[in-house]
Amino acid sequence: MGKTAIRTVCKVDFDKPAAEQPYLHNRWHPDIPAAATIKSGETVKIECLDWTGGQIKNDDSADDVRNVDLTKVHYLSGPFEIEGAQPGDVLLVEIMDVQPFEDRPWGFTGIFDKSNGGGFLDETYPSAAKAIWDFEGISCTSRHIPGVKFAGLIHPGILGCAPSAEVLNTWNTREGELIAANKLDRIVANPPEPINIHAGSASPELTTKIGLEGARTIPGRPEHGGNCDIKNLSRGSKVYLPVHVPGANFSVGDLHFSQGDGEISFCGAIEMAGVITINFKVIPSGLATLGIKSPIYIPGPVEPTFGPGRMLYFEGFSVDQHGKQHYMDVTVAYRQTCMRVIEYLRRYGYDDYQIYLLLSCAPIQGHVAGIVDIPNACTTIGLPMDIFEFDISPGAEVVKRDLGSCAFETGKKGLVVDDAGKNSEISFGGGLNYKE
Template sequence: MGIKEIRTALKVDLSKPAGEQPGLHNRWHPDIPACNKIANNEVVKIECLDWTGGQIQNNDSADDIKNVDLTQIHYLSGPFDIESAEPGDVLLVEIQDVQPSQDQPWGFTGVFHRQNGGGFLDELYPEAAKAIWDFEGIFCSSRHIPHVRFAGLIHPGILGCAPSAGVLAEWNRREGELIAANTSTDRVVAQPPEPKSSHAGGADGDIKSKVAKEGARTIPGRPEHGGNCDIKNLSRGSKIYLPVHVPGAKFSVGDLHFSQGDGEISFCGAIEMAGVITLKFNVIKAGMAKLGMKSPIFQPGPVEPQFGPGRYLTFEGFSVDEHGKQHYLDTTVAYRQTCLRVIEYLRRYGYSDYQIYLLLSCAPVQGHIAGIVDIPNACTTLGVPMDIFDFDIRPEAEIVKREMGSCAFAS
C-alpha cells in the first residue's frame, strides 16, 4: 500500500454527451456489459458525471431545471465486474474518498416543476427553482442563498449491483401493479421501463434493445440491491454490504452529492455534482445466507460535520396536514409539516420560501421519527444546524430582516 498510484477504473468526459460514453448507463439490467474489471480487495478511483449527465448549467436561470429530461437519469458509472463475486455473495464496498471534479468545482440544488418531476412540497411550491453552490475545499456557499456556508458531508446517492433476470422481473411486476392500481390519481406513483433515452453502456444490437424494453429505472432504491437510497451518512469511511445477484456482481455507482439533508426533500435536493469516488471492494463468499441479508446494511464512517447537540434548532411536525385533516400515524404527512414549520420560521429573516426549500434539501439537517405509537399523530423532527448561518437564528435573538437576493427561477 502507498507505493503506487491508485488505478482509475473509469474516466468520464465532461464535454461529451453522457449517452455516447460506454462506461455509463441509466437503467438497471443484468445484460448490460461490464465496462471494466476490478480485483477482489482492490482500491480504485471511479469518475462520475452528475446524475443528469450535464443537463444543468452554472447560471442564474432555472429553465434547465424546468425542462430537464428525466428519461435520461441517472447516469451511473459501471457496471464493473468484481473478481470472484457470484450470486449469493455479499460485496463489501468501503468508501475511502469522494471529491468534486477538478474541472467542475460547483454543484446545484433544484426544485423541479410539479409537471416535470415535482418534489415533497410541490403542491405548495410548484415552480422550478435552482441554487448553484461553489466549492472551497470542504466548504460550500451559494450566491442564490446568501449568508450560509457549511462543510459538505460528501457521498454517493447510488450504489448497487445489477439485478438478476428474476429480480428485475419482480421489480417490474410489483411496480407495474402499483401503477395499475393508481390510474385515478394525478400522481406518478412509479416509473415503468422507458425505452426513450435508455443508455445501456457498451451494449449494442439485441441487448441494447432488450435493456431499453426491460431495464428498470434508477429512480427508486429497492430492497434487493439498494440503488438510489440518497443516505447522507453513507459518506467517506463508510462500509456498505451489498447483495450480489449476478456473476461478477456488476457494481455501479453515481449520483454524487457534495451535501444533503435528511430526506433530500425537493427531489433534486442534494448539492449534485460531477466527481471522483475512491472505493475498496471485498467479496464475502455466501454472505447473503450468512447474514440473512434481504437488503443492504451499512456502517457509517468517522467523517461528519461537527455541530454540537445544542447547536441545532429542532422543529416538530405531526400528522395533521395544512388543511387541518387528521391522518393516522402518517410520518410522511408529519415530516411535510415539519419542513413547513422551518420555512415559516426562516422566512422572517428575509429568505423566500423557495430559498429555504432548497436549503433544507441540501444542508446537513437532521431528520428523525420521534414517535409512531401515539395514535393518531406520528411526530417527526427536523434539526437545523444554527452555525451554517452567519447570523443568530435562536428564538430569543433579535430578528433582522436582510436582503437575501433570489434563487434562480425559470424564465
C-alpha cells in the same frame, strides 16, 4: 500498499454527450456489459458525471431544471465486474474518498417543476428553481442563498449491484401493479421506458432489449439498494450489498457534496460531478452468513458535528396544513415539519423557495420521533444554527435582510399554492392525497 498509483477504472468526458460514453448507463439490467473488471480487495478510482449527465448549467436561470429530460437519468458509472463474486455473496464496498473535479468546483440544487419530477412539497411549491453552490475546500456557499456556509458530508447517492433476471422481473411486476392500481393524477412509478436508453457498450439489439426490460434507476429497491440518497454514506463508510449475478456488476453515481435528510426537493442534494475511490471485497455466501436481505452499512467518521445546544429542532405531526387529521402518517408529519422551518426562516428575509432548497441540501437531521401514539406520528428536523452568518436562535433579535433570490424558471418567481391538498380525503405514502 502506497507504492503504486490507484487505478482509475472509469473516466468521463465533459466534451462528449453522456449517452455516447461506453462506461456509463442509465438502466438496471443484468445484461449490460461490464465496463471494467476489479479484483476483490482492490481499491480503484471511478469518475462520475452528475446524475443528469450535464443537463444543468452554472447560471442564474432555472429553465434547465424545468426542462430537464428525466427519461435519460440517472447516468451511472459501470457496471464493474468484481472477480469471484457470485449470487448469494455480499459485496463489501468501502468508500475511501469522494471529491469534486478540481476544475469543476461547483454543484447545484434544484426544485423540479411539479409537472416534471416534482418534489416532496410540490403541491405548495410547484415551480422550478435552482441554487448554484461554490466549493471552498470542505465548505460551500451559494450566491442564490446568501448568509449560509457549511461543510459538506460528501457521498454517492446511488450504489448497487445489478439485478438478476428474476429480481428484475420482481421489480417490474410489483411496480406495474402499483401503476395499474393508481387513482392519482400523478406518476407513482416509472415502468421500463424504451426512450433514451444508454446501456454502455451494448449492441443496438441488446440495447433495445434492455430498453424493454430494464428498470429505471429513480427509486431505491430492497434487493440491492440503488438510489437511497443516504447522506451518511460518506468517506470511511462500509456498505454491504447483496450480489445477484456472477461478477456482481456494481454501479455508482449521483454524487452529492451535501444533502439533508430526505432530499426533499427531489434534486435536493448539492449535485456534482466527481471522483469516488472505493475498495471492494467479496464475502462468499454473505447473504446467509450475515443474515441480510437488503443492504446494511456502517457510517464513516467524518460527519460535521454541531453541539446539541447548537441544533434547533422543529416538530411536525399527522395533521395537515388544513387541519385534517391523518392516522399515523409519517410523511404528512414530515411535510409539516418542513413547513415549520420555512415559516421560521422567512422572518430573516429568505423566500420560501430559498428555504426549501436549503432544507434539501444542508446537513439537517430528520428523525421519526414517535410512531406509536395514535393518531399522530411525530417527526422532527434539526437545523444547525451555526451554518448561518447571523443568529437564528430563539430570543435573538430578528433582522429582516435583503437575501436576494434563488434562480427561477422564466416567467415564474416563487409560485406558492396556499390551498394545496384542501379537498383531500385519503392520505397515501408520500404525504400526498387523492380524492375517492
